[in-house]
Structure formats: C-alpha cells, structure tokens
Amino acid sequence: MNELLAHKLDTDTHDWWRGAVIYQIYPRSFADSNGDGVGDLAGITAHLDHVASLGVDAIWLSPFFTSPMRDFGYDIADFCDVDPIFGTLADFDALVARAHALGLKVLIDQVYSHSSDQHLWFKESRASRTNPKADWYVWADPKADGSPPTNWQSVFGGPAWTWDARRGQYYLHNFLREQPDLNFHNPQVQDATLATAKFWLDRGVDGFRLDALNFSMHDPELRDNPPAPDTGKPRTRSFDFQQHLYNQSHADIPAFLERIRKLTDSYGGRFTVAEVGGPNPEGEMHAFTAGEARLNSAYSFAFLYADRLTPALVRDAAAGWPAEPGMGWPSWAFENHDAPRALSRWVGEAHRAAFARVKMLLLLSLRGNAILFQGEELGLTQVEIGFADLQDPEAIANWPLTLSRDGVRTPLPWRAAAPALGFTSGRPWLPVGGDHAALAVDRQEADPQSLLNLTRQLIALRHAHPALITGTIAIREAGDALLVFERKAGQALFCAFNLGEQAVPLPADFRDRRVVQAVNGATLDVLPPFAGLIAE
Known part of the structure; x- marks a missing residue:
C-alpha cells in the first residue's frame, strides 16, 4: 500500500x-x-x-x-x-x-x-437529398451502370457501399451495412x-x-483504391485485396x-x-x-x-x-x-x-x-466457439476462415x-x-x-520505479530469443527476457547488478525458458 x-x-x-x-x-x-x-x-x-x-x-x-x-x-x-x-x-x-x-x-x-443505421441522424439523412442532415453521412451517386461509386471494400467483407432507394444513392460503410459512415x-x-x-x-x-x-x-x-500486392498470406476478406489509400x-x-x-x-x-x-x-x-x-x-x-x-x-x-x-x-x-x-x-x-x-x-x-x-x-x-x-x-x-472475436469475449470466470x-x-x-x-x-x-x-x-x-513509468528505453540486445533493454529516469533498470524454449546466458555485466524482480527462475547468470528479470 x-x-x-x-x-x-x-x-x-x-x-x-x-x-x-x-x-x-x-x-x-x-x-x-x-x-x-x-x-x-x-x-x-x-x-x-x-x-x-x-x-x-x-x-x-x-x-x-x-x-x-x-x-x-x-x-x-x-x-x-x-x-x-x-x-x-x-x-x-x-x-x-x-x-x-x-x-x-x-x-x-x-x-x-x-x-x-437506427440513429436519428441517419434516418433523417436518408429521407431526402435536401433535408438538414442530408450531408451528415457519406452519400454518392452510382456509376452510369448502377454499380457503386468506388471499388472500396468493407472490413467485414463485400462492397463498402449499400444502395438506398429513398435517396437513389449509395451510402458508405467501412464496416457493416448497418454502420453508415459519418461525414466528418x-x-x-x-x-x-x-x-x-x-x-x-x-x-x-x-x-x-x-x-x-x-x-x-x-x-x-x-x-478507387489500388490493389494490394500478394504477400502469399491467405486473404479471407475482399478488404485484404486493396491498399486503403482513399476510404480512410x-x-x-x-x-x-x-x-x-x-x-x-x-x-x-x-x-x-x-x-x-x-x-x-x-x-x-x-x-x-x-x-x-x-x-x-x-x-x-x-x-x-x-x-x-x-x-x-x-x-x-x-x-x-x-x-x-x-x-x-x-x-x-x-x-x-x-x-x-x-x-x-x-x-x-x-x-x-x-x-x-x-x-x-x-x-x-x-x-x-x-x-x-x-x-x-x-x-x-482463447475459447473455441462452435458455429451455432x-x-x-x-x-x-x-x-470458417476468420478467427472469431467471440473467443476472446467469453465471460470472465x-x-x-x-x-x-x-x-x-x-x-x-x-x-x-x-x-x-x-x-x-x-x-x-x-x-x-x-x-x-x-x-x-x-x-x-x-x-515504485519512475524509470518504468516515464523513463527512456534503449534496446541493448534483440536476438532470436534474448531481449535486453534499459529503462532510465535517474535510476537505470536493466530488463532481460528469454522469449524462447531454451535457456540463454545473460551478458557478463549483469552479474554485478542486483535483482529487483525475477520470474520463472531467472538469475543474473542465465534465463531459463520464458523467464525474465529486472536488475539495477
């Protein structure tokens, strides 16, 4: 306390x-x-x-x-x-x-x-092209062939435009069609x-x-957004095929x-x-x-x-x-x-x-x-959530290609x-x-x-340590598994982490320091797998 x-x-x-x-x-x-x-x-x-x-x-x-x-x-x-x-x-x-x-x-x-789309602002905006909130959302006329104004795609998949017959225009939604974009x-x-x-x-x-x-x-x-280069990674959404230069x-x-x-x-x-x-x-x-x-x-x-x-x-x-x-x-x-x-x-x-x-x-x-x-x-x-x-x-x-966000949103135990x-x-x-x-x-x-x-x-x-709250950070080592950095605000603290499955030795200069905090058996000589310490 x-x-x-x-x-x-x-x-x-x-x-x-x-x-x-x-x-x-x-x-x-x-x-x-x-x-x-x-x-x-x-x-x-x-x-x-x-x-x-x-x-x-x-x-x-x-x-x-x-x-x-x-x-x-x-x-x-x-x-x-x-x-x-x-x-x-x-x-x-x-x-x-x-x-x-x-x-x-x-x-x-x-x-x-x-x-x-249930907000009163949007209900008014979609009612006509001349009402006081007509320009509060992003509306645009179709192309000559009736297709959407641009090739922009929604984060959740499919075109980022939805047709609205009342205005005879499309409205923009970067997410669900029920989430029309405000015109900022x-x-x-x-x-x-x-x-x-x-x-x-x-x-x-x-x-x-x-x-x-x-x-x-x-x-x-x-x-129109230009196409995104193929990185070889699976692309599960139409959104992933574009560079998003113009819709955001x-x-x-x-x-x-x-x-x-x-x-x-x-x-x-x-x-x-x-x-x-x-x-x-x-x-x-x-x-x-x-x-x-x-x-x-x-x-x-x-x-x-x-x-x-x-x-x-x-x-x-x-x-x-x-x-x-x-x-x-x-x-x-x-x-x-x-x-x-x-x-x-x-x-x-x-x-x-x-x-x-x-x-x-x-x-x-x-x-x-x-x-x-x-x-x-x-x-x-993460919890595996069945489709039902x-x-x-x-x-x-x-x-089944996109990992569900539901798996992180499950009730707290x-x-x-x-x-x-x-x-x-x-x-x-x-x-x-x-x-x-x-x-x-x-x-x-x-x-x-x-x-x-x-x-x-x-x-x-x-x-308890200003160096950890507002101090500077200087990376000393970032290898395959070993991460070492210094936090400094008057006092200097040296933080070392082993992010791998094999033990790693610490630099020799750690042996002259004092351990402030250690987890998983870390010492000033060696870090066991997935171990870390802070020393001064």
Missing part, C-alpha cells in the same frame, strides 16, 4: 496517464448483475474492487451506448444514452462515482467513424460529435479511447483531433488515446499525437495481431517512439476484444503458465501505457465452482471457457504464486 500511495503522490508531478496501467472492460462479458446472461454496468460496479486491487490507474469501458447490437455496441443509435441491456445513465453515474472513490480514472469508447468533412458533424463528448465529460469521465479513428474521413474525390486515413483528420484535444484540455487532466489499425499505422499514430495540440497517445495492432512475440517485434515497436520533442506517447496492448488471446497465439499449451508470467513482466516494463484486457491478469486462453454459438458478425460472414463460473445466474451470452474454471479469480486469490497475485506485484513494482 505504501508503494501505491507513493505512486498516487508522484502523479502530482506528471500527467497521471503518462506510464499508466489501464484495464479494459468489455461490459457484455465482465459481470452480470440481473441474470439475463449479459454483463452490465451494475455488474462492473459490484466488481470494481477486483480491478482496484490490481493497482491499475484507470479502466476503459467498451461501448455501453444505445445500440441494436449488430456489432455489439460499436453500432451506436444514441451516443448520449445507455442501452437498457447494460442499465441506465444512473447506473453509469454510480459506476463513475465508485471508480473515483477507489482511485480509478474512467475512460470510455468514442466511435467517431460511424453510427448505427462536414463541420456540423464535428460539432455534434464534440457535443456528445462534452456530454460524457460533464458526467465525470476522465478521457476517451477513440475507435477506428483512421476511418473517420474519406477521400471526397472518391478515387485522410490528411484532414489531425485538424479534427485538435478540436477534440482543445475540448478535453478545457476540463483538465483528461486523456485521449487513438486506436489505429492497418498494416503500416506508425505514420498515422505519430500524426495523431504530434506536439501538444492533438491526442495524448495512440496504439496499433502491432502486438494484437502478431502470431509470435519476438525480440525483434519489441525492438521495432520501441524504436518507433523515441523520446524526442514533439513525439507522442505510445500505448501498448497485447490483448483486446478484437484479437485472439495472446497465450493462444504466442506459445504452446505446455509453456502457457510460464509464458503468461514473462509476458506480464514485459508489458509492464515497456515505455508507454500498458493496457490490460479483462482476464489477462488471470492468464485466460457464434455472435461475431465478421466470423459468421467469413466462416469469477468463481470456479459456480454455475457459469460466477459470471451470471442465467445462461451466458457466450459459452464460458472449458479450461477457465482453474483460472477463476477465487482460485487465484487463494494462491500466492498465481498470475493474478504476480500481476499485482508487478504493477506495484512499476509504480
């Missing part, structure tokens, strides 16, 4: 979010308070003690807004209300109050790329969106995670972000982080966070979609964010609601327990913010012996993991050597 108090006091001397540990909550799968099988806001509030006990700085809530749930909350029909399946605005206010009482900041998703080239759309952000800031939220931000503006000239990533996006930053700064102490997808996101991430007038941070899918965790991957990720004037601040996530569980991607079953420990040490040692996805502190694995139980529209559309592992008293919306009972919170609470208790220890360690 002394270390935690020291960290809270230290945040007075720098932005609270710089180097923060953020815990992502997927509301549908965290905790169900009313037995309908779907997690809700009251369930989150009732279990916030667990999150606070980790020592994290903030929670990030995935969407809980009014929605027909075609994409499980990322198709929003009212940006300023809570969907009844999750509760009420009063439930949200109670959640924020409880989180703040526990010392947790609250971040929420903002989806600025699109809305639901229109200042009125920007104003309306900023008004929704202000609504939540006034309710006490501490910042935003901005979803699919690089999809928020299109090319007004409606130029427009050069005017940063100017809109400056408006967001001006609003959040007016409230003081607020934090903004962008999600940036795509095969080469670094340029956009830097543009979105450059200087002091744009977003505070950004993260990509560099780790989330990687099929292996290698020293080279970490080296390249760190190299993209040097500690230079004007350079933004990175955030890192190894898991989230859109990517398969890291333990199922990165290591075989025989080594998962050890790998979970070294992975947690690595994540909490990197320069930047560390984002933990719910259940990552338990070492949850699939909920994910992308997986259903591309079955609270009590090993309880029905549905304590998530709900009813039938859970997704099946619980067959191997998750052994990883349940109550089991790990009782085991001093559990990953859950190690996670608490490592977060406290991070908070």
